[in-house]
Amino acid sequence: MKGFTLWFTGLSGSGKSTLTQAIEPLLLERKINVEILDGDVVRTNLSKGLGFSKEDRDINVRRIGFVANMLSRNGVVAMTAAISPYKAVRDEIRAHTENFVEVYTECSIEELTRRDPKGLYKKALSGEIANFTGISDPYEAPENAEIVVNTEHETLEESLDKIMRSLELMGLIPAGEDQHTSPEEEVVIRDRLQALGYL
Amino acid sequence: MKGFTLWFTGLSGSGKSTLTQAIEPLLLERKINVEILDGDVVRTNLSKGLGFSKEDRDINVRRIGFVANMLSRNGVVAMTAAISPYKAVRDEIRAHTENFVEVYTECSIEELTRRDPKGLYKKALSGEIANFTGISDPYEAPENAEIVVNTEHETLEESLDKIMRSLELMGLIPAGEDQHTSPEEEVVIRDRLQALGYL
Numbered sequence: 001m002k003g004f005t006l007w008f009t010g011l012s013g014s015g016k017s018t019l020t021q022a023i024e025p026l027l028l029e030r031k032i033n034v035e036i037l038d039g040d041v042v043r044t045n046l047s048k049g050l051g052f053s054k055e056d057r058d059i060n061v062r063r064i065g066f067v068a069n070m071l072s073r074n075g076v077v078a079m080t081a082a083i084s085p086y087k088a089v090r091d092e093i094r095a096h097t098e099n100f101v102e103v104y105t106e107c108s109i110e111e112l113t114r115r116d117p118k119g120l121y122k123k124a125l126s127g128e129i130a131n132f133t134g135i136s137d138p139y140e141a142p143e144n145a146e147i148v149v150n151t152e153h154e155t156l157e158e159s160l161d162k163i164m165r166s167l168e169l170m171g172l173i174p175a176g177e178d179q180h181t182s183p184e185e186e187v188v189i190r191d192r193l194q195a196l197g198y199l
Numbered sequence: 200m201k202g203f204t205l206w207f208t209g210l211s212g213s214g215k216s217t218l219t220q221a222i223e224p225l226l227l228e229r230k231i232n233v234e235i236l237d238g239d240v241v242r243t244n245l246s247k248g249l250g251f252s253k254e255d256r257d258i259n260v261r262r263i264g265f266v267a268n269m270l271s272r273n274g275v276v277a278m279t280a281a282i283s284p285y286k287a288v289r290d291e292i293r294a295h296t297e298n299f300v301e302v303y304t305e306c307s308i309e310e311l312t313r314r315d316p317k318g319l320y321k322k323a324l325s326g327e328i329a330n331f332t333g334i335s336d337p338y339e340a341p342e343n344a345e346i347v348v349n350t351e352h353e354t355l356e357e358s359l360d361k362i363m364r365s366l367e368l369m370g371l372i373p374a375g376e377d378q379h380t381s382p383e384e385e386v387v388i389r390d391r392l393q394a395l396g397y398l
Contacts, residue, residue: 033273045265046245048258059247066244067266074232074275 001032003072004172005065005097006163009084009142010105011134012120013112015151015159016081019105022160027077030174035071037064039082052131058089065093073098085133087140099172103163104145107152109134144196146170158185165189170198200231202271203371204264204296205278205362208289208341209304210333211319212311214350214358215280218304221359226276229373234270236263238281251330257288264292272297284332286339298371302362303344308333310351343395345369357384364388369397 006023008016020036027034043050046063050056061084068078084090094100112134113121124132131137147166149159161180166189167173181189193199205222207215219235226233242249245262249255260283267277283289293299311333312320323331330336346365348358360379365388366372380388392398 035269035273046262049248063245067269070234070266071269071273074234074270074273076273076275 001075002099002172003033003075004077004099004101004167005068005072006077006079006101006103006167007068007084007090007093008079008081008103008105009090009145010151011107011109011112011139012083012132013115013117014105014107015149015156016083016105018156019103019149019159019163020079020081022156023079023163026160026164026176027173030176032173033076035076035078037068037078037080037082042067042082052137054086057083058086061086061089062093065089065097069093069097072100083133083139085137085139087142090142101147101167101170101172102142102145103147103149104142105159106141106148106150111152146193146196146198148192161185162189166193169193200274201298201371202232202274203276203298203300203366204267204271205276205300205302205366206267206283206289206292207278207280207302207304208283208344209350210306210308210311210338211282211331212314212316213304213306214348214355215282215304217355218302218348218350218358218362219278219280221355222278222362225359225363225375226372229375231372232275234275234277236267236277236279236281241266241281251336253285256282257285260285260288261292264288264296268292268296271299282332282338284336284338286341289341300346300366300369300371301341301344302346302348303341304358305340305347305349306351345392345395345397347391360384361388365392368392 010016017038024034042064047060050060061082064080064082068080071078116122123129124135133139147163149162151159165181168175190199209215216237223233241263246259249259260281263279263281267279270277315321322328323334332338346362348361364380367374389398
């Protein structure tokens with residue numbers, strides 16, 4: 001079994017952790033070893049003491065990349081769920097990671113401010129929290145992510161199907177029996193992967 | 200295949216890295232996935248900015264433990280080669296690591312000072328380097344290490360045989376065809392593992 005890194009990137013609250021947690025049982029079902037490197041778990045265990053300046057964010061993200069690559073090259077699927085706002089660092093990790101698959105969880109600031117279950121966007125907008133990605137700190141969206149899910153307009157199921165189907169088409173996981181993508185979605189997925197040279 | 204963590208502990212220059220590098224090809228030969236978490240590589244990729252105070256050493260060692268456990272529980276053999284001087288932290292990592300095997304590389308300060316290829320002991324003794332484990336900083340030897348190699352009195356081959364044979368007896372690696380341990384060594388190895396409840 002080939003390992004790979006499923007690297008989620010997107011704003012806070014855009015669904016990165018939710019998606020990793022929903023995907024984990026689907027991969028385990030197919031007898032695939034999985035580890036989730038969630039932003040919070042990593043900050044506790046690998047990056048305590050780091051803050052949210054560009055420099056510290058980059059160090060944190062590089063550490064996640066270091067561990068993810070170690071898992072990937074040993075046949076494990078590493079799913080990461082850190083905001084990872086800077087394109088250059090993501091691309092640097094891509095360059096030295098075995099089977100790097102980028103998943104962009106797209107969602108507008110308006111929608112995220114509407115949801116805002118932890119009140120973080122409100123605090124960021126009022127200036128109570130500084131260096132908040134998307135409000136007072138930059139977020140550089142990927143231009144060539146292998147998978148783009150729009151968590152504003154898609155249901156969780158649709159996003160999951162898109163991710164699993166993409167991984168199947170890339171030959172990274174065996175085809176499942178429960179194929180749910182519509183013919184329209186299938187075309188969108190194939191077009192993207194073809195444009196990136198995968199098919 | 201079960202993964203495990205082969206945790207080397209011992210003074211600087213006692214042979215931790217040399218042993219991990221010598222074991223790696225022997226495990227690869229038996230189709231086992233291996234990663235070496237060497238002190239220096241880890242300090243660069245996971246612990247940049249940390250110093251050599253007790254607190255910083257403990258953080259560094261805990262991070263190595265976090266990654267080693269992630270690899271172990273996914274069927275990989277993680278070999279670590281950090282001095283890891285404090286018993287409490289090693290035992291804490293042991294408690295939450297799947298298949299933790301401690302290897303103590305025993306060697307006297309006198310012998311290490313004689314070898315001293317990088318001149319570190321000389322500098323530590325003259326006070327040029329502070330917080331040097333074994334000279335100006337404590338080293339707490341393990342009391343119940345699964346494997347003890349004495350790199351002062353054993354050849355590299357003997358130490359290697361002892362480690363590989365112990366792992367075979369613990370059921371962590373398949374028995375190899377090239378069995379080199381003498382009947383005397385075999386008794387020593389079995390006695391230790393038996394006393395620890397493995398056999």
